Amino acid sequence: QVQLQESGPGLVKPSETLSLTCTVSGGSISSYYWSWIRQPPGKGLEWIGYIYYSGSTNYNPSLKSRVTISVDTSKNQFSLKLSSVTAADTAVYYCASNTRGPEYSSPQGGDAFDIWGQGTMVTVSS
Amino acid sequence: DIVMTQSPDSLAVSLGERATINCKSSQSVLYSSNNKNFLAWYQQKPGQPPKLLIYWASTRESGVPDRFSGSGSGTDFTLTISSLQVEDVAVYYCQQYYSTPPYTFGQGTKLEIK
Numbered sequence: 001q002v003q004l005q006e007s008g009p010g011l012v013k014p015s016e017t018l019s020l021t022c023t024v025s026g027g028s029i030s031s032y033y034w035s036w037i038r039q040p041p042g043k044g045l046e047w048i049g050y051i052y053y054s055g056s057t058n059y060n061p062s063l064k065s066r067v068t069i070s071v072d073t074s075k076n077q078f079s080l081k082l083s084s085v086t087a088a089d090t091a092v093y094y095c096a097s098n099t100r101g102p103e104y105s106s107p108q109g110g111d112a113f114d115i116w117g118q119g120t121m122v123t124v125s126s
Numbered sequence: 127d128i129v130m131t132q133s134p135d136s137l138a139v140s141l142g143e144r145a146t147i148n149c150k151s152s153q154s155v156l157y158s159s160n161n162k163n164f165l166a167w168y169q170q171k172p173g174q175p176p177k178l179l180i181y182w183a184s185t186r187e188s189g190v191p192d193r194f195s196g197s198g199s200g201t202d203f204t205l206t207i208s209s210l211q212v213e214d215v216a217v218y219y220c221q222q223y224y225s226t227p228p229y230t231f232g233q234g235t236k237l238e239i240k
Contacts, residue, residue, distance in 0.1 A: 035229075045176065045219060047229040060228040061127075094175055104181065107157055110226035112166035114187070116175035 002027035004095045004117035012089075012124050018082040022095030022117060029053050029076045032099050035113065036069060036080045038091040046091075051078055085124045092119040128153050128222050132232035138240040145207040147235045149220035154200045155183075157224065164224035167196055167205045170234075171216045179218075180205065207237075215239060 008020035022034070036048040049059035051069040059067045068081040082089060098104075098111035105111045129152040139145040155164045163183035168176035178187045180196040183203055193208045207214055220232040 044233045045221075045231040047227070047231070050227070058227045062228075096175075106162075106164040106224050106226065107159075108224070108226050110164065110223035110229065112178050112181040112221065112223055113168075113176070113229075114178050116177075119175050 002097065002099055002115050004097065004115060006093060006095050006117045006120040008120060008122070010121055010123060012085055012122060013126050014086055014124055015084055018080070018085050018089060018093075018122055018124070020080045020093055020095075020120065020122070021077050022079070024076045024078075024097075027099075029071065029073055029078065032097050033109075034069075034071070034078045035096045035098075037094045037096050037113070038089075039094070039119075040088075040091045048080065048082075048093075087124050090122065090124045092121050094119045127228055128155065128225050128230050130220055130222055130230050130232040132218075132220060132235050134235060135233070136236040136238065138238045139207075139210045140240045141212065142209050143240075145210050145214070145237055147205045147218050147220075147237070149198075149203040149205070149232050151201045151203075151222050153225065155222045155224035156200050163199050163203070164222060165196075165198075165203050166221045166223060167194075168219045168221065169214075169216045170219065176219060210237075210239070212239065 003025045005023045012018045030053045033050045035050040051057045066083045071078040095117045096113040097115045133148045165183040167180040170176040184196040217234045
């Protein structure tokens with residue numbers, strides 16, 4: 001059973017870059033799409049973007065100018081960088097994946113998120 | 127982007143009674159070639175990540191109790207809990223994965239005990 005664990009600083013200063021890592025255990029990162037999703041306190045879920053193990057990425061247009069997702073297959077990890085953060089970026093950040101296989105996917109390759117990390121709270125404050 | 131709108135925002139139901147949550151998408155999420163609706167429901171308890179309950183609008187994920195059911199097609203969907211249990215208190219989200227990226231979620235419905 002694939003498991004995910006987020007790690008990174010819990011406090012980031014305004015205008016700086018938020019950096020988080022998700023470690024994949026119980027399976028290889030060299031399959032599936034790997035996403036970041038965030039949830040501001042008391043609010044709903046926002047998909048940030050995904051990466052395939054080959055390195056191809058896709059980002060939410062609302063965040064695209066500030067987001068970079070990368071993968072390190074040797075460490076079974078993928079990472080999120082969000083630049084020029086403000087208080088509005090304060091949220092619980094989750095890594096998540098769709099591991100069920102292409103037979104469950106939409107015509108555009110989308111699928112439900114069946115695996116989630118526990119989440120890590122990141123506060124943007126000076 | 128497909129906008130997902132849930133109703134109500136919050137709901138209080140007595141133990142053992144039925145709970146119904148609605149979700150509407152701004153565009154159809156039905157793929158006519160296989161008659162699948164690419165709509166998922168999640169349950170999120172305090173301090174926990176979301177848990178996948180239902181995919182294809184009406185198929186329960188493995189291990190999900192059968193009191194949870196999903197219905198609907200096209201743009202209008204419903205999550206029903208047939209007999210509310212204490213452990214069902216949570217926030218519920220719908221999500222479309224028909225037109226991605228981006229994946230989009232509803233704003234959530236908070237379910238409480240009356």
